[in-house]
Amino acid sequence: KQEVTQIPAALSVPEGENLVLNCSFTDSAIYNLQWFRQDPGKGLTSLLLIQSSQREQTSGRLNASLDKSSGRSTLYIAASQPGDSATYLCAVSSNTGKLIFGQGTTLQVKP
Amino acid sequence: DAGVTQSPTHLIKTRGQQVTLRCSPKSGHDTVSWYQQALGQGPQFIFQYYEEEERQRGNFPDRFSGHQFPNYSSELNVNALLLGDSALYLCASSLLGAQDYEQYFGPGTRLTVT
Numbered sequence: 001k002q003e004v005t006q007i008p009a010a011l012s013v014p015e016g017e018n019l020v021l022n023c024s025f026t027d028s029a030i031y032n033l034q035w036f037r038q039d040p041g042k043g044l045t046s047l048l049l050i051q052s053s054q055r056e057q058t059s060g061r062l063n064a065s066l067d068k069s070s071g072r073s074t075l076y077i078a079a080s081q082p083g084d085s086a087t088y089l090c091a092v093s094s095n096t097g098k099l100i101f102g103q104g105t106t107l108q109v110k111p
Numbered sequence: 112d113a114g115v116t117q118s119p120t121h122l123i124k125t126r127g128q129q130v131t132l133r134c135s136p137k138s139g140h141d142t143v144s145w146y147q148q149a150l151g152q153g154p155q156f157i158f159q160y161y162e163e164e165e166r167q168r169g170n171f172p173d174r175f176s177g178h179q180f181p182n183y184s185s186e187l188n189v190n191a192l193l194l195g196d197s198a199l200y201l202c203a204s205s206l207l208g209a210q211d212y213e214q215y216f217g218p219g220t221r222l223t224v225t
Contacts, residue, residue, distance in 0.1 A: 031212060032211060032213075036216070041199070041221065043117075043217050044154075044201065044203075044216040045216075046213060046215065049211055091153075091154075091214075093212060096159070096166070096167055097142060097159065097212050097214065098156050098159065098167060099146070099156060099214055100156070101153030101154050102153050103151075103152055103153045104153055
């Protein structure tokens with residue numbers, strides 16, 4: 001049974017810091033991995049999708065990496081800003097499109 | 112291009128009642144999935160619809176049922192509501208057969224059961 005774990009559960013950093021969020025999964029037979037952002041009480045915004053054959057994806061200040069063999073992904077946020085404060089969710093997908101989520105990392109960036 | 116839309120935004124129901132939530136997928140998408148997100152938790156997969164059929168289902172009781180219409184929109188029905196059904200219900204759409212199978216989420220419906 002696939003399980004997804006995110007560490008840390010919460011993180012507070014000063015503005016301008018670079019930071020790394022971690023995601024691990026127990027079954028390496030994934031189709032893709034998505035990172036989402038969720039603002040309080042809102043829906044999910046897709047940040048990055050990494051297909052199983054890829055090692056990383058970049059969008060602006062965000063970089064996500066994938067190591068299937070070790071069951072790990074990281075989301076790197078460069079030069080953090082207060083507007084980055086949100087919950088970040090990692091989810092792995094089977095080839096049927098079913099997503100299995102971690103519990104998220106809640107990030108606070110202080111001005 | 113409209114993204115995924117859901118209605119209503121918020122809903123308050125009493126234990127034992129029934130509720131219907133609605134979702135319209137992103138233009139061009141044919142597959143709709145529903146997720147339940149309890150406070151402080153990651154979303155949990157309820158079921159997925161494609162070609163008006165339930166394609167796969169998560170670990171949810173039969174009180175949770177759904178439907179997909181010919182225009183790909185979908186409904187989630189929950190019968191005999193329990194206090195534990197209070198959650199944010201999220202709809203996601205995708206295109207079956209797309210290379211990356213990316214899921215796009217709507218804003219959610221907040222259900223409160225009292």
